[in-house]
């Protein structure tokens with residue numbers, strides 16, 4: 449009960465901060481032609497701690513999935529998680545949050561969840577989920593590790609898969625491709641070393 453009260457009061461505070469932010473913040477970044485708002489600095493203070501992380505598909509162990517296109521291949525800034533049966537066999541599968549966190553960006557097919565880690569080097573990281581279909585969470589919502597956040601889709605891609613990134617730069621909302629990997633980590637390595 450006390451735990452629920454804590455979550456409710458944190459949620460209310462974040463909503464208040466978010467409302468204030470809408471009125472005052474002009475800090476925007478432009479990415480792929482879209483204007484996106486940076487996560488409010490105050491919001492970052494209230495990110496729940498994630499003591500460990502698990503895989504977003506085949507949660508928690510990545511069962512029946514593989515990394516079809518690893519981080520760094522041809523400038524890939526994420527990893528493409530795909531069902532081992534290939535094609536669209538994984539279309540509509542549930543995507544789960546890799547750890548406790550707060551949703552900092554959501555636009556229908558792209559989700560960002562910010563996490564506070566117990567890792568001193570990468571204190572705050574963002575997990576990024578792209579090509580999603582239905583989203584079950586919205587911006588400023590607190591999520592728990594293992595919570596269903598979306599369905600796997602094929603928005604902006606030909607074959608259903610999850611493009612998944614780990615950003616250490618908290619202003620990132622999705623890098624997709626780029627010669628410079630600064631601000632991103634290999635998602636497979638990150639999860640393997642933080643389970």
Ligand SMILES: [Zn+2]
Pocket residue numbers: 517524526527528610611612
């Ligand atoms: Zn990808």
